[in-house]
Amino acid sequence: MTEAAGAFRPPWFCVLPDDDAAGPVARRLARQDAARTLQHSSGRPWLIAFGWGKRLRTVAAGPLKVVLIGSCPVSAARLRVLADRAAETGDEEELAALPGSYYLVTSRRGVRSARGDVAGLNRLYYATVDGVWVLSSSPRQLAHEVGKGVDERWAALRLLAPHAPAPLLFSRTPYEGVKPVAPGYAATLSASGRLAVTRSWTPPTAVLPLEMAAERLRDVLAKAVASRVASPPVASVQLSGGLDSAALAALAARARPASTSLLITVGSRAADNPDERWARRTARLLDGVDHLVLGPGAYPRIFQDLQDAQFALDEPASFASSAARFRQTLRVLAEHGSGAHLNGQGGDETLVAPLSYLPQAAGRSPYRAWWHLRGHAALNRTSSLSLAQAAASAGTYRQWLIRAADRLTLPASPAAALAGWEAPPRLPPWTVPEVVRDLRHELLAVAETAEPVSEDIATHGAVMRIRSVARRASLYRDAMEAAGVPGHFPYLDRAVIETALATWPEERTDPWSPKPLLTAAVAPLAPPGLLVRRDKGHYNHEIHTGLAAHHRELAELFTGSALGKAGLIDEGAVRQALAEAATRRIPPAFITETVAVELWLRSARP
Structure with missing residues (x-):
């Protein structure tokens, strides 16, 4: 079924504890959208899912029940072999490392576990509903059950470009009362109904030539x-x-x-x-x-038919400005x-490593690292000295977060943007001072205890x-x-x-x-000569011609905007920036991300 049919809803699933207290929420979920229900050994609902069709596969091996949800090409026979092995050893890692992009949900002697993929294409969320923990693939579905609305503080966080630092990015969702499970983590519901979120994946060490x-x-x-x-x-x-x-x-x-x-x-x-x-x-x-x-x-041009072309999604989409295209x-x-x-x-x-790899490369091959340094500096229109200094002075992850908190509205230097722990988070100039202050304090607070994904800066x-x-x-x-x-x-x-x-x-x-x-x-x-391209295209021209062609619609979008009513942006500053876009050097991402958040806020309903 397609959206054009008027009845499209994204697929979703929810995982419930083996508890009578989960009965009311299970009954509500099972009534929606002709959902499919899998049961605990007790007969109580365990997993309720909608819209997955053949992409939801199940196998049982002794006390272990396995559900794969998403894209995974493993055969039924191979899946059974792996399930039998996991049931015998208690180790589910082979099931989690299959090719494809999918959720893995298991149940073993009253303990339910769920995880998404390591990249974050398939994310998990959790919330307390009617006093019990519920896991879900859909934050909107959970928000509906919790009875909560959009978290406007999250909307402020979403204005950061290109993205918020990891401790903030994976600590909140667009909805109040709903929490995320970070990629690379698994959520487990114990037999007593308690929830634990633990790390399930660690990136490999670079050892291969x-x-x-x-x-x-x-x-x-x-x-x-x-x-x-x-x-x-x-x-x-x-x-x-x-x-x-x-x-x-x-x-x-x-x-x-x-x-x-x-x-x-x-x-x-x-x-x-x-x-x-x-x-x-x-x-x-x-x-x-x-x-x-x-x-x-x-x-269609970028920014064309903005309000009519949007999709109903769980959070703002970066492609919102190009939705008509x-x-x-x-x-x-x-x-x-x-x-x-x-x-x-x-x-x-x-496939390409961040340039923070340069110091460790210098330890293995100083000449090669120097040759790379010069090349990267030239490609990115900065000096070799500036890039070398940025790579050598990144500091610890917590130090980097503290510096990032103090520079949310300052232009990012090209060298620092290339060689830090992450891309420097920046707020657009129309963000109101109170929001800048609050985000700075929030980032400083999480910096005190933040841990990187890897101690290796390039891997992180x-x-x-x-x-x-x-x-x-x-x-x-x-x-x-x-x-x-x-x-x-x-x-x-x-x-x-x-x-x-x-x-x-x-x-x-x-x-x-x-x-x-x-x-x-x-x-x-591949055929000879296929993979020989050495340059990259760009889309700045498309953005600027779209801005010129649809300036009036964009100005109207930020007159009485949802972001303005929420006290997150200065609408006059946005309209002025749009009017001066042809001559003022404003990163296109500031405009496209603000447009995305605005359009989503207007339509978001839990």
Whole structure:
């Protein structure tokens, strides 16, 4: 069922304790949307789910019950073998490390456990409902049960660009009374109904040289692609023209030798954007593909039809300003009957290390690190000295958080943005002073006890970049589901992420050779000359032409806005910035993220 049918609701599930007190909430949930109910051994409801269809799979092995929810290509026979092994050993790690992107929910002797994926495409939430703990894939569903509304303090946090630091990003949800389970953590309900959230995944240590890592990536990425596209009669790839999408297109064509794959490219209005030219070149080199280019002249602009084109999602979507464009792409995919659409989001974040790797690289090879330093500085239009100083002075994670708290409204230096623990969080200039002050105090408070994902600064930075893009990709996927098009992001599979993180960062990141790990892995499986692009396209032209064409609608959006009524922004400052966008150097993300939060607040209902 699609959103256009008027009755679309995103799939969801809830996990309940084996307790009579959970009866009322279980009955309410089971009445909604013809939900499917799985039971505890006692007969009480254990898991109530809606909308997953064949993507919800179950297997029982002795005292262990296993539920996989999402995209996982493992066969029924293999799943049973793994469940039997987990029942015997008590170790569920093999079940959690399967290819794909899915939730794992288990029940064993009264103890229920649930976890999402390590990237954060499939996130979990929890809340107390009628006095019992309930786990869910949907914060909106939990908010409805709790009877709470939108947390406006979270909306303020969401204005931070490119994203809030980890201790804040994974400590709150858009709804009051609903808490998140951070990616890489599992939530467990004990037999007595108590809730515990514990770490279930630790990123690997970088130990692999390029050649060994490329062999491993070749295997896991090819399987990640084939598992999605081999079966559907029609499969498609979003072909931007970059290396990430070109690799996916090549692997998809290889996985479907008897079928044609659809490659879809969105053209650009910018004469100097080479993406379309590279996309056409990729399509010519591949056998068994049809290439469809959506011409920019007949394609909506960014910021067009803002209020009419939005999707009903659990939180603001970064693509909200491009919703009309996205809807047109989805209509084309639906018309062609795509049963699996691959997207290269996550490729940059997974395959390329943050530049905070430079100090540790210097310990292994000083000359190579110096050569990389010079190249990265040139590419990012900063000096080698500034970049070296930024990389060497990042300090501890807590020190970095304290500095970030004191610089929320200051311009980020290019070097500091490249070589810190995370991307420096910044608030747009129209944020009211009280909100700046409150967020600063909140960040200083969490800095006292914050722990990084990894003590290695480059690994922590890489994982945070992956989780930030996965958060955006999950909303992209949910919007695709509303149109009846299954979306997939192979670069965010656990095996792909772990392979990249296990590779020495100076081996998978090279200023003189774009994405050496990807090219070394996929080139043997692709036509000669396919993965040779060395530059990247950009979309600033699309944003600025959209601002110019739809300035009036944007100004109206911030006249009596939800953000203004909540006391989070100065509407006059927003309108002035929009009027001066052509000459004033305001990061586009400030505008697009503020638009996203505003549009979502207007429509959000628990």
